[in-house]
Amino acid sequence: MMRPVIGLMPLWDEERKSIRMHPGYHDSVLSSGGLPLILPFSKEEDQFKQLADICDGFVFTGGPDIAPSRFGEEVMSEKVYCCEKRDVLETGILKYILEKDKPVLGICRGIQLLNVALGGTLYQDLPEFKPSDVSHWQTAESFEPTHSVILVPGSPLEACLGKSELKVNTFHHQGIKDLAPGLEIMARAEDGLVESFRKPDSRFFWAVQWHPEMMFEHDENSRKIFAALIDACK
Secondary structure (H helix, E strand, O other): OOOOEEOOEEEEEOOOOOEOHHHHHHHHHHHHHOOEEOOOOOOOOHHHHHHHHHEEEEEEEOOOOOOOHHHHHOOOOOOOEHHHHOOOOHHHHHHHHHHOOEEEEOHHHHHHHHHHHHOOOOOOOOHOOOOOOOOEOOOHHHHHHHHEEEEOOOOHHHHHHHEEEEEEEOOHHHOOOOOOOOOOOEEEEEEEEEOEEOOOOOOOOOOOOHHHHOOOOHHHHHHHHHHHHHHHHH
């Protein structure tokens, strides 16, 4: 059986001027039955369209911040660090992914990028603009869960995982402020921050704020999320 091809949004190493990829994204897709493909930093419309044709599904990976100008703000925190070539690629290809209704999983930066691209906004720095007793940047090992998220009753994520609450890892200093029109929340942190959403009029369009690719080997819930993506691609 042919494996579905899953396009992975690339990471950029500015110091080395090179494309890179955390192995967790690659390994989680491969172990779940997909064939991972790291996308190039394209910026032409015809390339966006061709990439959307080639891949059966997509993972919008973690990484640096989305430029605040993309949600109508000036930079308001010295902690903001952006990568314009990622913003260009990901917002450019997304419209063709949506046209073709290809399955999407957004992770960390991914949930933020998808929200902004569809008309939402972000807190530029959580400690500065939305202080909380919940730590959203852990010091524990990356595969260790450190805070709880509450799943929305009746949501597809609750159905997929078979539970109403779970522990997740966390590595982000930004978060969703205003949810984009047409999106539906599937989970929140204990401080109310959006931790997962879906786009209900799409075949499969899920996003999570935590990092299931880092927990994949140790956590059944993370494996179920990637399995849901691959199943949607089939």
